[in-house]
Amino acid sequence: MKPPKNPMPYMAEPWFAMLVAECDRTGNVAAVALRMGVSAPLLYQVLAGTGEYGKGKASTSRIAEKVLHQLGSYPCPHLSEQYEEVRVISSDDCRRYAHRPPPTGSPRELKHWQACRRCPHFGASAPPQPRMPTTRRRPDAADDTTDPAHAATSEGTTS
Numbered sequence: 001m002k003p004p005k006n007p008m009p010y011m012a013e014p015w016f017a018m019l020v021a022e023c024d025r026t027g028n029v030a031a032v033a034l035r036m037g038v039s040a041p042l043l044y045q046v047l048a049g050t051g052e053y054g055k056g057k058a059s060t061s062r063i064a065e066k067v068l069h070q071l072g073s074y075p076c077p078h079l080s081e082q083y084e085e086v087r088v089i090s091s092d093d094c095r096r097y098a099h100r101p102p103p104t105g106s107p108r109e110l111k112h113w114q115a116c117r118r119c120p121h122f123g124a125s126a127p128p129q130p131r132m133p134t135t136r137r138r139p140d141a142a143d144d145t146t147d148p149a150h151a152a153t154s155e156g157t158t159s
Contacts, residue, residue, distance in 0.1 A: 008049045008056070015064040018071050023047065036066045037128025069124040078115035094125045 010016055023029050029047065030040040042063075045051040052058035074094050079087035089097075098116035103109035116122055 006049050006054060008054065010060045010064075011049065013064065015067040019067045020047065022071050035128070036070045038063065038066060065124075070128070074121045074125070077119055078112050091125055094121055095127055098122050098125055099127060
């Protein structure tokens with residue numbers, strides 16, 4: 001990815017470096033946007049420093065939070081307690097542990113899954129929910145009474 005023409009202050013923050021690295025790794029900004037649950041044009045604007053982000057009018061805090069929760073890593077409270085040292089796991093691993101069906105074959109895995117339900121990272125590590133596209137409502141052509149051609153045909157039809 002080439003550097004933006006007008007670097008913004010947020011581009012020096014660690015979350016932005018993570019975002020750029022992920023876009024470079026995948027080579028597909030739209031796929032990264034889909035994974036994060038944001039629109040591709042929004043992510044392009046943040047990366048390029050254009051639009052409201054380039055003017056400094058839009059806050060990047062929501063994007064930064066999504067980057068950290070989707071691409072970052074967490075200290076896992078359960079694993080840290082189990083091994084008596086801080087264990088850091090990727091957000092993907094956290095999501096796999098926390099948002100899977102309850103494991104019934106292993107008491108250890110069930111205990112870990114239950115700990116995930118109480119974890120402060122549980123909500124933030126949730127996979128993005130796909131949003132259904134919304135269509136704009138168009139007026140029905142048959143109901144359009146402001147059409148001059150429609151008005152002309154309805155007038156003077158008495159004989």
